[in-house]
Amino acid sequence: MATSREHNQPSFTVVSIATNLPGPTAAKRFCELGAEVIKVEPPSGDPMRLYNEPYYTVLAEGQQILTLDLKSPSGMTELHRLLSGADIFLTSHRTGALTRLGLAWDELHAQHPRLSQVAIVGHGDGEGNIAGHDLTYQAHAGTLTPPQLPTIPVADMAGSERAVSEGMAALWETQITGEGTFREVALADMAEEFGAPAYYGLSNPGSLLGGGLPHYGLYEAADGGWVAIALLEPHFLDKATQLLDISGSKEDYRTVIATKTAAEWERWAREHSLPIAAVREAG
Structure with a gap:
């Protein structure tokens, strides 16, 4: 891990194959913290670019964007070349998808022992293959008020920040042990954790923060x-x-x-x- 901030050099390197919202938001924050961020997109591109190109541009600012087909031998070879010089590998795939690509943690750690992985998944506790999005995570967490859709995708945004803190903790641990570590961030858990004010009755309708006080x-x-x-x-x-x-x-x-x-x-x-x-x- 490079440490020469005096010459404006990155202090660490992040390789990200995470698309949509939580991963790119985390990558942007890593970049702001001084990382060199290399974002790898599939040939079809990041869906966020189709959803909202101005937001996509903001999230990708300051990063190196590469297009690789990870289903091809050449694409995977190039990815491993990038990972060999990286400190953090940021992913947002379901567990099974990473395994099929040959990117399960055991395989990664064997090839790149100093590399840490921050895996953003939908559900934790061995349920990383369950499909979901912010709306379904909030549905389970009890933070929705039907039929109103949430203004802020809380699980996604909270998950991105948690991914950054897990990544920084992994960097610190590697400095001590010399080994990379695996860190998992479950978005469903983030919805529950950040939905705690509603669960405990602090912010739901008519409560202290939900309209119960005139002031x-x-x-x-x-x-x-x-x-x-x-x-x-x-x-x-x-x-x-x-x-x-x-x-x-x-x-x-x-x-x-x-x-x-x-x-x-x-x-x-x-x-x-x-x-x-x-x-x-x-x-």
Whole structure:
């Protein structure tokens, strides 16, 4: 593992064959942390490029993009050449698919003993062949509110960050032992872990963070925009109710927020150091 940051050289190398969202998001973060990232795409390309090319471009920024057919001997030979100089191998395939390609961990470790693998899978505990996507992981975790689809693919985004932390831990362990390690990140587990606030009743409808408090919610402004009010701490709540001269009911907030635009309320909140913000529209 190279360590010469003084000359702007990468401190470690990541080879990724992970496509779609969690893997490329993790690869982007590795790149930001100083890695040389080599992304290997199949001849058909990364599906993310078809789904949303601007986002694909952002996720791939700063990386070397190669096209290899890993089902061909030449493609696999080139991949192993890359892995021979890499520190981390990032994957997001189902377990069986990697085995069929000859990329099971035992085989990889035998050929590249200092290489660590971070395997992003759908389900852990030996169930890495079960098909799934963020929506199905959240379905099992109980974080959906049908028929509304989730705005944020929580399992995918959480999984990408966990993959990075597992990768950095693997680098540290290799520095100590001289051997690479296998790290698995199950997206279904991430949905459950990051869905814990809903499971414990903190953020589901009508709860503390789910609309049960007048001073923690969304209110419509004069221009039709929306304002997020998050006055959880007593000192914020006391200050806001005094400045607004209200008792603090939901009707009070609805009435007073309707007197200014969302942008005006955000400026007002910043002047008074209060956690109130205009809601930015997605997309």
